[in-house]
Amino acid sequence: MTDRKSTDAREADFRRRWHLAHVDRFNAEADFGRVTWREQRLSPHAPEARQFREALGRTRDLSAFQADTARWVKNFDSGYSGAAGQMIINQISKMSPDPDVAVNVLLDALSTPEDPDDAVRKIRLLADHLQEIRVGAHPSPKRAPFVASYYWALDDPEKWPAAWPKSADYMTYVTGMSEFDDQGERYAELYRCATEMDGDPRRFEQVAAWWADEHPVLLDEVLCDRAALREGAKDRGDKPESYRDNASALVAVAQHIANTLESSVAETVGRTLKAHKPGLMWNTVWPRGDLWSEWRVPGTYGLSVRIWLNANGLAVGLRPFPDADTGATERAVDMVERHPLDGYQVLAGRSRIGRDVGFAGGGTGEVIYARWFDRSTLSSLDLRAEVLQTARDVAPIMAELSGDIVSSDAADDSLAATVAEFRSTTGYPTPGHEQDKADRRDLAKLLDPEELSIVDRADLRPIWNTQRYGGTGPMSTLNKSIRDADEGEYQRIINTFNYVCWGDDAPETRINRALEDDALRVKGFGESVMMKMLAITHPEQFITVYPYTGPKGKLRMLKLLGITAPDETGRGELQIASNDALHARLDPFFPGDPLGMGAFLYWYAEHEEGPDPEPVVDPLDDLAEQLLVDRGFVDDVVALLEDKKQVVFYGPPGTGKTYFARKLAETLVPDAARRPVVQFHPSTSYEDFFEGYRPETDADGVMTYRLQRGPLAELAARANDAPGRRHLMIIDEINRANLPKVLGELLFLFEYRNTPVRTLYRPDDPFELSKDIWFIGTMNTADRSIALVDAALRRRFHFVPFFPNHGPMAGLLARWLEREGEPAWVGDVVAQVNDELERELGGPHLQLGPSHFMKRGLDKDALQRIWVYDVEPFIEDQFFGDATRIDYFRFAQVWKRFNDLAGESVSEDSGADEAEIV
Known part of the structure; x- marks a missing residue:
């Protein structure tokens, strides 16, 4: 049996040998111009970083430290300006509820540790603070090792490795260790890799960056030694868990090779192939003890180009299993024997067929048709070249095994002639x-x-x-x-x-x-x-x-x-x-x-x-300009429609809700047949809106009843006939109807699109509402408050406010008056009265909409006519029985109040005598 100490020593030796294999390749291939990046670019700026850190200790001004470092990291190729570095400093500055605590954390974390244990403590403290201030995904505690160690490496790069993202990825690849619940332990492992596995943190950093940039694929005998480790483990009475780290390292290498070569192998074979790596476990108990990477034909059991390494060496060849049916091995062997390749042989996995080279994994009957490379040749092997050569060699056999050789797909497929054209x-x-x-x-x-x-x-x-x-x-x-x-x-x-x-x-x-x-x-x-x-x-x-x-x-x-x-x-x-x-x-x-x-x-x-014309302008830009609203508001409405498929525009009368809805619908759905308008009223019923039985007389004069579609059922039918084409219904005055009664089970369909339900008049014919249908409702809050809308409906619709003095409609009248060359004081009068109405009525729901006043040829007389015949009836309705408040909003009183504040400017704009206004 193996004890933990010997297991750790063995694992450390494996990692060191595997890293040194990469150091050798790096020394042979790397561009040495980049090796001095730290000395040339980073080290000269280190004193400035120390000055900012010292200033933070003296002043405890976190905002100044954040601003200074933000400028500093942008002035040169710092590597700290992104989300992993300076962004965390910014978030600490902005999100920490107690700046004093945040300063203490940063001063401790960014100062160079005394020893590795102190480094672990510092990173844990910083990670805990990031977790405490975290909102959603940010700031991530996983950034703590890099944020802190970057500063340590500025102070002493020969002792303290920076936890660069590339270094962390390389560490995962070399060791197989990827998951750390403790961020301090994450850095401790990186520190061990850089100082013990390599001995020079600067060289470790350089090799990691080269590996991340160049994606080299190489093998070495140390991987064969890892594969040999499991041999006899069960007989020795070893604990399976003691081999988990070894298996993780093998899988990490397999994943890197598979992903790196995926596109090259697919291009060489001439078809799409999907990279696959082995699982960590051979079975439910034992971690794996071999290494393979393969590039598989999608949808097959195991038809792939594969490399397969064990204790003795490496096979590079064809895994010939399009399916796993009985006799698959015999059929595969028969196929490859009819298409022999020089240098290839059938090698056995768990099979009685083929040469036994020591493979212990794979399914029953597993074989590979491959070239064999002894372990002594691996360190000098050009793995990429050998894999691509194999891909070229086995491509014809792979095509025949998958049943898609040229004679079947190019000649018989109905699309072949069109592709040829x-x-x-x-x-x-x-x-x-x-x-x-x-x-x-x-x-x-x-x-x-x-x-x-x-x-x-x-x-x-x-x-x-x-x-x-x-x-x-x-x-x-x-x-x-x-x-x-x-x-x-x-x-x-x-x-x-x-x-x-x-x-x-x-x-x-x-x-x-x-x-x-x-x-x-x-x-x-x-x-x-x-x-x-x-x-x-x-x-x-x-x-x-x-x-x-x-x-x-x-x-x-x-x-x-x-x-x-x-x-x-x-x-x-x-x-x-x-x-x-x-x-x-x-x-x-x-x-x-x-x-x-x-x-x-x-x-x-x-x-x-026929060709579809490309739009020369963005139609939503044009719409926003035409409607005098911000483009961002238009985008928000479209995004809300894309989200729930239905919105309601609500606000006082005259705020342009219906006009906006119609213009937006015309832009989104140019075909008028696919954008009907329906207006609800107190008598609107389910049968009116969706469908219901209607009386009719047959050829013999006998009255019968026929199920007749309403506007929604008609639109749904059109949408089903044109899948993928957007349809949009405007429901004007949506709140005037008894909505639960009108909509019935449609409330369910608004939320669960493309889900069939049995409707009132179709118990045997399930109906579904296409997700291609959008709805825009308009709601006059002077008639009925939004608070009275059925809760189920409110949950299924986004509600977009249209108020004259608030939100996206604020200033709309002023913008229209300016564009049309009408007097600006008209907008000032209306804005003043809307502010007064909001104070009097306790909210914005009963204000004057701008559409009353969006008329050409405005002057005092025209405004007075609008006021007397449009506005005052509305005022009388809102303040019914309160003569004093009604009189307060009569035109003469409004004009006097406004004139007292702005009479001179009105006189200049309107061209009227001041005496007339007074």
Whole structure:
């Protein structure tokens, strides 16, 4: 049996040998111009950082320290200006409730430790503070090791390694250790790697940066020794848990090799392949004792290019299992024997067939058709070249085993002729597409996790403002969000970009969270830009069709190819499912080429239905300008519609609710047949709105009843006939009807779209409400307070206020008067009275809407007519029976009060005599 001390010593030796193998490769390959980065760029600025830290100790002015360091990290290539470093300092300054406590924490954490135990204590203290002030995901306690150790390395880089993100990633790769509940222990492990595994923290930092940038793939005999470790363990009575660290290290290497070579292997084979790594455990008890990486045909049991390492050496070859049926091994062996390759042999896993080279893992009957490399050759092996050579060698066998050889897909597939026409017509791949591939590589560098933390905001704009690697359409709102963001907000935006591109969650989850989570949401950052970022960073998975709906969206492409639209509920799920479906359909024709898939789909869409004109301007910009509201408000309304699919505009009469709704509907849904307007009233019923039985006379004159669709059922039918096309219904005066009675089970459907329910008149015919249907309701709060609206309805709708003196409508009348050349004092009169009404009535719900006064040719007489015949009846209704208050708002009294304050300016604007006004 092995004790813990000997196990730790053995593991430390393995890690040191594996790291030194990388040091040797680094010395042979690295660009030594970058090795002196710390000495050339960072060390000369270290005295300034110490001065700021000392000033914090003297003045205890946290805001000054934050401002000074924020300027400092931007003045040179500090590596500290991103989310992992300076942003944490900013958050501590802004979010700490007690600045004195925060100063104490920072002074302690940023001062150089006395010893490793003191370093652990300092980081734990900082991590605890970050956890205490944390709101949502920020600031993350995981940043504590880097925030503190960066300063220690400025003071003494020969003793204290900085916990750079690249160093942390390399540590995980070398050791297999990734999860740490204690941030102090995370740094302690990094410290051990840099000082014991290497001996020189500066060299460890350099090698880690090289590994993270260059993604080298190499093997060494130390990995064979790791694989040999498990041999005889059970017979010796060893505890399985003592081998977990060893298995974790093997899996970490396998994952790195698999991910690094995925796109290259797929391109060489000429088809999409998915990287796979082994699990940590061989079974429920024992951690694994071998290493393999493979690049598998999606949807198969194990048809893949594989490397498989054990105690004796390495196999590089074909794993020939498209399925796991009985006889699969015999069929696979028969196939490879009919297509022999020089230097390849059948090697046995857990199989009676093939040469036994010592493989202990794999399923029953497992074999690999491979070339064998003895362990003594591994340190000098060019693993990348050998894997790609194998990929070329076995590609024909792989194609035949998967049943998709040219004779079946290119000749028999109904799409083959169309793809051939595309290639013939366009000459694909054209130089333009080759440039797109080069552009993708350039854009991918901007989105690299490390570059994102320091990239200039202007450098990011080409991602969504150009057609490089595909366009996303006008993105003026995102441009504004980036342009107007202060440093803290910009770093939050960068965090969102980083999460969408590189987060640990599934891509559909990342998309949904970026659209819905307040901590991540960025105004203007929509699905199209997210999908383009994913296509740039993960080209092996995502095609270059970015929207889901619209003339260039995935939904239309699915329809063109005869593929059923995904039955999903979330926007992220729809995007990913449709991307995967299109990718799978086109992969046989454009293997490993998502850019070619996108190019073909766009060509096919135009080929089938003619080209769609590109908008020369952003229609929402035009709408905002026409309606005299901020573009951000329009974007907010659209985002609310995208979220719940239904909103209500509420406010006093005359605030433009219906006008705004109609103009927005025209912009979002140009086809009038897909944007009906319905007005509710007290007698509106379920049968009127949705459907119900109506009397009619048949051919014999006998009265019968027929189920007749109402406006909603009609719109639902049109939406079902045109999936993916947006439909929008305006419900004017929505609060005047008895809503629970009118809507019935539709309340459920508003929330659970595409979910069939049995409606009142269709007990045997389930009805569902498409998520392509949006609703805009308008609600006059002078008739009925929003507080009286049914709670179930309020939960299902977003409510958008329209008040003359508050929110997005504030100043609307003044803006209209200015644009139309009408006197500005009219707006001043109305604003004054609205303020008075708000005080008198205790709220803004019974104010005067601007639409009463948005008329040309305004002067005092015109204003008086509007007042007497439109405004005063409203005033009389609100103050019924209170003659004093009614008289207070008569035109003469209003005019006198206003004239006392602004008579001279009114005289100048209106051209009237002052005597007339008085």
